[in-house]
Amino acid sequence: MTIEAMAQHSTGQWFTGSDGHRWWFDSGSLALDFAYTGAMGDNPAWERLHGPADLTEWLTGRFERLAGEANERNLIEAGQLRAAIANLTMASVRGEGARGDDIDAINLFAATPDIPPSLSGGSLQAGGSRPRVTQALSTVARDAVALFGGQVAGRIRECSADDCGIVYFDTSRSANRRWCSMQRCGNRAKVRAHRARTASPAHDGAAE
Template sequence: MFTTDGRPTGQEMTLDDGRDWWFDSGSLAIDFAYTGAMTSDRETLHAASDLTAWLTSRFPEVVDGATDRDLVDARALRGSLARAALARSSNTEIPSDDVDVINLFAATPDIAPSLVGGTRQAGRSRAKASQALSVLAREAVELFAANPSDRIRECAADDCDLVFYDESRSNNRRWCSMQRCGNRAKVRAHRARTSEDAPPPE
Protein backbone atom coordinates (compact mmCIF):
# COMPACT_ATOMS: atom_id res chain seq x y z
CA MET A 1 0.00 0.00 0.00
CA PHE A 2 0.99 3.63 -0.27
CA THR A 3 0.52 6.85 1.65
CA THR A 4 -1.31 9.78 0.05
CA ASP A 5 2.03 11.14 -1.19
CA GLY A 6 2.99 7.81 -2.77
CA ARG A 7 5.36 6.38 -0.15
CA PRO A 8 5.18 2.61 0.33
CA THR A 9 3.96 1.11 3.60
CA GLY A 10 4.46 -2.39 4.98
CA GLN A 11 7.47 -4.54 5.80
CA GLU A 12 8.64 -8.09 6.45
CA MET A 13 7.85 -9.44 9.92
CA THR A 14 9.14 -12.64 11.51
CA LEU A 15 6.77 -15.06 13.21
CA ASP A 16 7.58 -16.94 16.41
CA ASP A 17 8.46 -20.00 14.33
CA GLY A 18 11.01 -18.00 12.32
CA ARG A 19 8.94 -17.69 9.11
CA ASP A 20 8.75 -14.27 7.43
CA TRP A 21 5.52 -12.70 6.26
CA TRP A 22 4.40 -9.29 5.02
CA PHE A 23 2.62 -6.95 7.44
CA ASP A 24 1.23 -3.64 6.22
CA SER A 25 0.12 -1.46 9.11
CA GLY A 26 -1.36 1.07 6.69
CA SER A 27 0.81 3.85 8.10
CA LEU A 28 4.47 4.82 7.87
CA ALA A 29 4.44 5.91 11.51
CA ILE A 30 3.07 2.58 12.74
CA ASP A 31 5.40 0.68 10.38
CA PHE A 32 8.27 2.53 12.00
CA ALA A 33 7.02 1.64 15.48
CA TYR A 34 7.20 -2.02 14.43
CA THR A 35 10.93 -1.83 13.81
CA GLY A 36 11.29 -2.67 17.49
CA ALA A 37 9.25 -0.59 19.92
CA MET A 38 5.95 -2.41 19.43
CA THR A 39 7.46 -5.82 20.16
CA SER A 40 10.10 -6.47 22.78
CA ASP A 41 11.82 -9.22 20.78
CA ARG A 42 12.08 -7.56 17.37
CA GLU A 43 14.70 -4.82 17.36
CA THR A 44 15.84 -4.08 13.82
CA LEU A 45 17.57 -0.71 14.32
CA HIS A 46 20.82 -1.94 15.84
CA ALA A 47 23.03 0.69 14.20
CA ALA A 48 22.77 3.98 12.33
CA SER A 49 23.18 2.06 9.06
CA ASP A 50 20.00 0.09 9.85
CA LEU A 51 18.13 3.37 10.28
CA THR A 52 19.52 4.64 6.98
CA ALA A 53 18.37 1.46 5.20
CA TRP A 54 14.84 1.65 6.63
CA LEU A 55 14.45 5.35 5.84
CA THR A 56 15.79 5.12 2.29
CA SER A 57 13.35 2.28 1.54
CA ARG A 58 10.52 4.77 2.25
CA PHE A 59 12.22 8.03 1.41
CA PRO A 60 14.42 7.57 -1.68
CA GLU A 61 15.51 11.21 -1.42
CA VAL A 62 17.30 10.42 1.87
CA VAL A 63 20.81 9.36 0.95
CA ASP A 64 22.81 11.13 3.64
CA GLY A 65 23.69 8.39 6.10
CA ALA A 66 22.02 8.54 9.50
CA THR A 67 24.31 9.36 12.42
CA ASP A 68 24.44 7.80 15.88
CA ARG A 69 22.58 10.90 17.13
CA ASP A 70 19.87 10.28 14.51
CA LEU A 71 19.56 6.71 15.81
CA VAL A 72 19.04 7.94 19.38
CA ASP A 73 16.42 10.42 18.16
CA ALA A 74 14.73 7.80 15.98
CA ARG A 75 14.39 5.36 18.87
CA ALA A 76 12.89 8.10 21.07
CA LEU A 77 10.34 9.01 18.40
CA ARG A 78 9.65 5.36 17.68
CA GLY A 79 8.83 4.65 21.32
CA SER A 80 6.37 7.52 21.42
CA LEU A 81 4.75 6.42 18.16
CA ALA A 82 4.33 2.90 19.54
CA ARG A 83 2.74 4.03 22.79
CA ALA A 84 0.46 6.43 20.91
CA ALA A 85 -0.71 3.69 18.53
CA LEU A 86 -1.36 1.28 21.39
CA ALA A 87 -3.28 3.97 23.29
CA ARG A 88 -5.45 4.80 20.30
CA SER A 89 -6.12 1.12 19.57
CA SER A 90 -7.40 0.66 23.14
CA ASN A 91 -9.35 3.92 23.14
CA THR A 92 -7.22 5.58 25.83
CA GLU A 93 -5.43 8.91 25.94
CA ILE A 94 -1.93 9.15 24.49
CA PRO A 95 0.55 9.85 27.33
CA SER A 96 1.33 13.56 27.41
CA ASP A 97 5.10 12.95 27.32
CA ASP A 98 4.66 11.04 24.07
CA VAL A 99 2.47 13.80 22.64
CA ASP A 100 5.28 16.24 23.42
CA VAL A 101 7.90 14.06 21.71
CA ILE A 102 5.79 13.60 18.57
CA ASN A 103 5.00 17.33 18.45
CA LEU A 104 8.68 18.20 18.88
CA PHE A 105 9.73 16.08 15.91
CA ALA A 106 6.78 17.32 13.84
CA ALA A 107 7.89 20.91 14.45
CA THR A 108 11.31 20.37 12.84
CA PRO A 109 11.90 20.82 9.08
CA ASP A 110 10.59 17.94 6.99
CA ILE A 111 11.24 16.91 3.39
CA ALA A 112 10.02 19.63 1.07
CA PRO A 113 7.90 18.43 -1.85
CA SER A 114 9.37 18.96 -5.30
CA LEU A 115 8.17 18.72 -8.87
CA VAL A 116 10.30 16.69 -11.27
CA GLY A 117 11.37 18.27 -14.55
CA GLY A 118 12.88 21.62 -13.61
CA THR A 119 16.34 22.81 -14.58
CA ARG A 120 17.29 24.47 -11.29
CA GLN A 121 17.71 23.05 -7.84
CA ALA A 122 15.98 24.76 -4.92
CA GLY A 123 17.67 24.01 -1.61
CA ARG A 124 19.35 20.73 -0.71
CA SER A 125 19.24 17.98 -3.28
CA ARG A 126 19.22 15.28 -0.60
CA ALA A 127 17.26 15.11 2.64
CA LYS A 128 18.67 14.27 6.04
CA ALA A 129 17.48 11.45 8.28
CA SER A 130 16.14 14.04 10.73
CA GLN A 131 13.86 15.41 8.00
CA ALA A 132 12.44 11.95 7.36
CA LEU A 133 11.77 11.55 11.09
CA SER A 134 9.84 14.82 10.94
CA VAL A 135 7.69 13.41 8.11
CA LEU A 136 6.90 10.36 10.28
CA ALA A 137 5.95 12.60 13.21
CA ARG A 138 3.74 14.81 11.05
CA GLU A 139 1.94 11.78 9.68
CA ALA A 140 1.41 10.63 13.28
CA VAL A 141 -0.07 14.00 14.24
CA GLU A 142 -2.62 13.71 11.44
CA LEU A 143 -3.26 10.03 12.12
CA PHE A 144 -3.78 10.20 15.87
CA ALA A 145 -5.66 13.50 15.86
CA ALA A 146 -8.14 12.38 13.22
CA ASN A 147 -8.56 8.81 14.46
CA PRO A 148 -9.23 8.60 18.19
CA SER A 149 -9.90 4.87 17.96
CA ASP A 150 -12.22 3.98 15.11
CA ARG A 151 -9.55 3.28 12.48
CA ILE A 152 -6.55 2.39 14.64
CA ARG A 153 -7.26 -1.04 15.98
CA GLU A 154 -5.84 -4.36 17.06
CA CYS A 155 -6.07 -7.49 14.92
CA ALA A 156 -9.32 -9.37 15.58
CA ALA A 157 -7.54 -12.70 16.07
CA ASP A 158 -7.55 -13.90 19.67
CA ASP A 159 -3.86 -14.79 19.52
CA CYS A 160 -2.59 -11.64 17.74
CA ASP A 161 -2.08 -8.16 19.15
CA LEU A 162 -0.71 -6.37 16.08
CA VAL A 163 -2.05 -2.82 15.64
CA PHE A 164 -2.86 -1.27 12.27
CA TYR A 165 -4.50 1.73 10.68
CA ASP A 166 -7.57 0.79 8.65
CA GLU A 167 -7.29 2.92 5.54
CA SER A 168 -10.08 1.09 3.72
CA ARG A 169 -13.00 3.17 2.49
CA SER A 170 -15.51 0.87 4.21
CA ASN A 171 -13.54 0.87 7.50
CA ASN A 172 -13.96 -2.89 7.86
CA ARG A 173 -10.41 -4.27 8.06
CA ARG A 174 -10.28 -6.90 10.81
CA TRP A 175 -6.96 -8.67 10.41
CA CYS A 176 -3.31 -7.70 10.52
CA SER A 177 -3.02 -9.81 7.37
CA MET A 178 -5.44 -12.02 5.44
CA GLN A 179 -2.51 -14.35 4.66
CA ARG A 180 -1.84 -14.80 8.38
CA CYS A 181 -4.70 -14.24 10.81
CA GLY A 182 -7.52 -13.89 8.28
CA ASN A 183 -6.85 -17.28 6.70
CA ARG A 184 -6.42 -18.95 10.09
CA ALA A 185 -9.79 -17.57 11.20
CA LYS A 186 -11.43 -18.84 8.00
CA VAL A 187 -9.93 -22.30 8.50
CA ARG A 188 -11.15 -22.45 12.11
CA ALA A 189 -14.64 -21.30 11.10
CA HIS A 190 -14.74 -23.90 8.31
CA ARG A 191 -13.68 -26.69 10.69
CA ALA A 192 -16.31 -25.60 13.21
CA ARG A 193 -19.05 -25.66 10.53
CA THR A 194 -17.86 -29.05 9.25
CA SER A 195 -17.91 -30.60 12.71
CA GLU A 196 -21.41 -29.20 13.36
CA ASP A 197 -22.68 -30.65 10.08
CA ALA A 198 -21.08 -34.04 10.60
CA PRO A 199 -23.52 -36.84 11.60
CA PRO A 200 -23.21 -38.05 15.20
CA PRO A 201 -21.16 -41.22 15.68
CA GLU A 202 -23.18 -44.41 15.90
Protein backbone atom coordinates in the same frame (compact mmCIF):
# COMPACT_ATOMS: atom_id res chain seq x y z
CA MET B 1 -7.10 14.73 7.55
CA THR B 2 -8.72 12.22 5.21
CA ILE B 3 -7.75 8.60 4.60
CA GLU B 4 -6.68 9.52 1.07
CA ALA B 5 -4.35 12.27 2.32
CA MET B 6 -2.67 9.90 4.74
CA ALA B 7 -2.11 7.28 2.04
CA GLN B 8 0.53 9.36 0.24
CA HIS B 9 3.36 7.16 1.57
CA SER B 10 3.76 3.49 0.70
CA THR B 11 3.39 1.31 3.78
CA GLY B 12 4.03 -2.26 4.85
CA GLN B 13 7.00 -4.49 5.64
CA TRP B 14 7.93 -8.17 5.98
CA PHE B 15 7.82 -9.83 9.40
CA THR B 16 9.18 -13.16 10.56
CA GLY B 17 7.22 -14.83 13.34
CA SER B 18 8.63 -16.89 16.20
CA ASP B 19 7.73 -20.00 14.16
CA GLY B 20 9.89 -18.83 11.25
CA HIS B 21 6.91 -17.98 9.05
CA ARG B 22 7.50 -14.86 6.94
CA TRP B 23 4.50 -12.66 6.24
CA TRP B 24 3.64 -9.19 4.97
CA PHE B 25 2.16 -6.70 7.42
CA ASP B 26 0.77 -3.41 6.14
CA SER B 27 0.00 -1.23 9.15
CA GLY B 28 -1.70 1.33 6.90
CA SER B 29 0.42 4.16 8.30
CA LEU B 30 4.02 5.31 7.86
CA ALA B 31 4.16 6.16 11.57
CA LEU B 32 2.83 2.75 12.62
CA ASP B 33 5.25 1.01 10.26
CA PHE B 34 8.04 2.89 12.02
CA ALA B 35 6.73 1.91 15.46
CA TYR B 36 6.74 -1.71 14.33
CA THR B 37 10.48 -1.66 13.69
CA GLY B 38 10.77 -2.77 17.30
CA ALA B 39 8.85 -0.55 19.72
CA MET B 40 5.69 -2.66 19.63
CA GLY B 41 5.06 -6.35 20.19
CA ASP B 42 7.05 -8.88 22.20
CA ASN B 43 8.82 -10.66 19.34
CA PRO B 44 12.54 -9.77 19.48
CA ALA B 45 12.88 -10.78 15.83
CA TRP B 46 10.92 -7.66 14.91
CA GLU B 47 13.64 -5.31 16.14
CA ARG B 48 15.18 -3.76 13.05
CA LEU B 49 17.12 -0.75 14.29
CA HIS B 50 20.21 -2.32 15.84
CA GLY B 51 22.50 0.41 14.54
CA PRO B 52 22.63 3.58 12.40
CA ALA B 53 23.00 1.53 9.22
CA ASP B 54 19.68 -0.20 9.94
CA LEU B 55 17.97 3.16 10.32
CA THR B 56 19.48 4.33 7.04
CA GLU B 57 18.26 1.19 5.28
CA TRP B 58 14.71 1.47 6.65
CA LEU B 59 14.36 5.16 5.80
CA THR B 60 15.88 4.68 2.36
CA GLY B 61 13.22 2.06 1.68
CA ARG B 62 10.60 4.76 2.29
CA PHE B 63 12.39 7.83 0.94
CA GLU B 64 14.46 6.88 -2.09
CA ARG B 65 16.10 10.30 -2.40
CA LEU B 66 17.52 10.21 1.14
CA ALA B 67 20.95 11.83 1.40
CA GLY B 68 23.73 10.65 3.66
CA GLU B 69 23.93 8.01 6.36
CA ALA B 70 22.29 7.99 9.78
CA ASN B 71 24.58 8.44 12.79
CA GLU B 72 24.34 7.43 16.45
CA ARG B 73 22.50 10.62 17.37
CA ASN B 74 19.95 9.99 14.63
CA LEU B 75 19.46 6.46 15.98
CA ILE B 76 18.82 7.73 19.52
CA GLU B 77 16.37 10.35 18.27
CA ALA B 78 14.63 7.77 16.08
CA GLY B 79 14.20 5.55 19.14
CA GLN B 80 12.61 8.41 21.06
CA LEU B 81 10.18 9.16 18.24
CA ARG B 82 9.41 5.49 17.75
CA ALA B 83 8.63 4.96 21.44
CA ALA B 84 6.32 7.98 21.53
CA ILE B 85 4.37 6.71 18.51
CA ALA B 86 4.08 3.26 20.08
CA ASN B 87 2.85 4.69 23.38
CA LEU B 88 0.19 6.83 21.71
CA THR B 89 -0.90 3.91 19.58
CA MET B 90 -1.53 1.65 22.57
CA ALA B 91 -3.21 4.46 24.49
CA SER B 92 -5.58 4.95 21.57
CA VAL B 93 -6.40 1.25 21.33
CA ARG B 94 -6.99 0.94 25.07
CA GLY B 95 -9.05 4.12 25.30
CA GLU B 96 -6.52 5.72 27.62
CA GLY B 97 -5.37 9.31 27.71
CA ALA B 98 -2.18 10.16 25.85
CA ARG B 99 0.87 11.10 27.93
CA GLY B 100 2.02 14.66 27.53
CA ASP B 101 5.68 13.76 27.08
CA ASP B 102 4.83 11.46 24.17
CA ILE B 103 2.82 14.22 22.52
CA ASP B 104 5.67 16.66 23.09
CA ALA B 105 8.18 14.28 21.52
CA ILE B 106 6.12 13.85 18.35
CA ASN B 107 5.37 17.56 18.13
CA LEU B 108 9.07 18.36 18.50
CA PHE B 109 10.04 16.16 15.57
CA ALA B 110 7.08 17.36 13.50
CA ALA B 111 8.11 20.99 14.03
CA THR B 112 11.40 20.52 12.19
CA PRO B 113 11.61 20.67 8.37
CA ASP B 114 10.20 17.57 6.69
CA ILE B 115 10.65 16.27 3.14
CA PRO B 116 8.85 18.72 0.84
CA PRO B 117 7.10 17.52 -2.31
CA SER B 118 8.90 18.28 -5.55
CA LEU B 119 8.71 17.64 -9.28
CA SER B 120 11.52 15.85 -11.06
CA GLY B 121 13.33 17.38 -14.01
CA GLY B 122 14.10 20.82 -12.60
CA SER B 123 17.54 22.43 -12.60
CA LEU B 124 17.37 24.53 -9.42
CA GLN B 125 18.92 23.31 -6.17
CA ALA B 126 15.65 23.87 -4.30
CA GLY B 127 14.00 21.17 -6.35
CA GLY B 128 16.92 18.79 -6.66
CA SER B 129 18.44 18.54 -3.19
CA ARG B 130 18.21 15.22 -1.40
CA PRO B 131 16.57 15.21 2.04
CA ARG B 132 18.47 14.39 5.23
CA VAL B 133 17.72 11.77 7.88
CA THR B 134 16.28 14.42 10.20
CA GLN B 135 13.82 15.47 7.51
CA ALA B 136 12.71 11.88 7.06
CA LEU B 137 12.08 11.54 10.80
CA SER B 138 10.08 14.76 10.71
CA THR B 139 7.96 13.32 7.91
CA VAL B 140 7.28 10.23 10.05
CA ALA B 141 6.33 12.48 12.96
CA ARG B 142 3.94 14.52 10.84
CA ASP B 143 2.27 11.30 9.73
CA ALA B 144 1.85 10.48 13.43
CA VAL B 145 0.24 13.89 14.02
CA ALA B 146 -2.25 13.15 11.26
CA LEU B 147 -2.83 9.66 12.64
CA PHE B 148 -3.56 10.65 16.23
CA GLY B 149 -4.90 14.15 15.78
CA GLY B 150 -7.24 13.79 12.83
CA GLN B 151 -10.76 12.54 12.42
CA VAL B 152 -9.51 9.06 11.53
CA ALA B 153 -8.11 8.09 14.93
CA GLY B 154 -11.04 5.69 15.46
CA ARG B 155 -9.59 3.47 12.74
CA ILE B 156 -6.60 2.48 14.86
CA ARG B 157 -7.54 -1.07 15.82
CA GLU B 158 -6.23 -4.39 17.08
CA CYS B 159 -6.28 -7.56 15.01
CA SER B 160 -9.44 -9.58 15.73
CA ALA B 161 -7.49 -12.78 16.43
CA ASP B 162 -7.55 -13.61 20.13
CA ASP B 163 -3.87 -14.57 20.17
CA CYS B 164 -2.50 -11.65 18.13
CA GLY B 165 -2.80 -8.07 19.42
CA ILE B 166 -1.07 -6.42 16.45
CA VAL B 167 -2.37 -2.92 15.79
CA TYR B 168 -3.10 -1.40 12.39
CA PHE B 169 -4.71 1.66 10.82
CA ASP B 170 -7.77 0.64 8.81
CA THR B 171 -7.61 2.41 5.45
CA SER B 172 -10.35 0.35 3.81
CA ARG B 173 -13.25 2.28 2.29
CA SER B 174 -15.81 0.33 4.30
CA ALA B 175 -13.72 0.46 7.50
CA ASN B 176 -14.18 -3.28 8.00
CA ARG B 177 -10.61 -4.60 8.14
CA ARG B 178 -10.35 -7.31 10.81
CA TRP B 179 -6.91 -8.88 10.54
CA CYS B 180 -3.32 -7.74 10.83
CA SER B 181 -2.65 -9.72 7.64
CA MET B 182 -4.65 -12.09 5.48
CA GLN B 183 -1.42 -14.11 5.12
CA ARG B 184 -1.37 -14.66 8.87
CA CYS B 185 -4.42 -14.27 11.13
CA GLY B 186 -6.90 -13.91 8.28
CA ASN B 187 -5.76 -17.17 6.74
CA ARG B 188 -5.86 -18.95 10.10
CA ALA B 189 -9.44 -17.78 10.64
CA LYS B 190 -10.44 -19.05 7.19
CA VAL B 191 -8.89 -22.44 7.89
CA ARG B 192 -10.72 -22.73 11.21
CA ALA B 193 -14.02 -21.70 9.63
CA HIS B 194 -13.56 -24.21 6.80
CA ARG B 195 -12.84 -27.02 9.23
CA ALA B 196 -15.94 -26.12 11.25
CA ARG B 197 -18.13 -26.14 8.13
CA THR B 198 -16.79 -29.44 6.82
CA ALA B 199 -16.81 -31.33 10.12
CA SER B 200 -18.77 -34.58 9.73
CA PRO B 201 -21.85 -34.83 11.98
CA ALA B 202 -21.36 -38.61 12.09
CA HIS B 203 -17.76 -38.16 13.20
CA ASP B 204 -18.81 -35.65 15.83
CA GLY B 205 -21.37 -38.09 17.19
CA ALA B 206 -18.87 -40.93 17.32
CA ALA B 207 -16.45 -38.80 19.29
CA GLU B 208 -18.94 -38.13 22.07
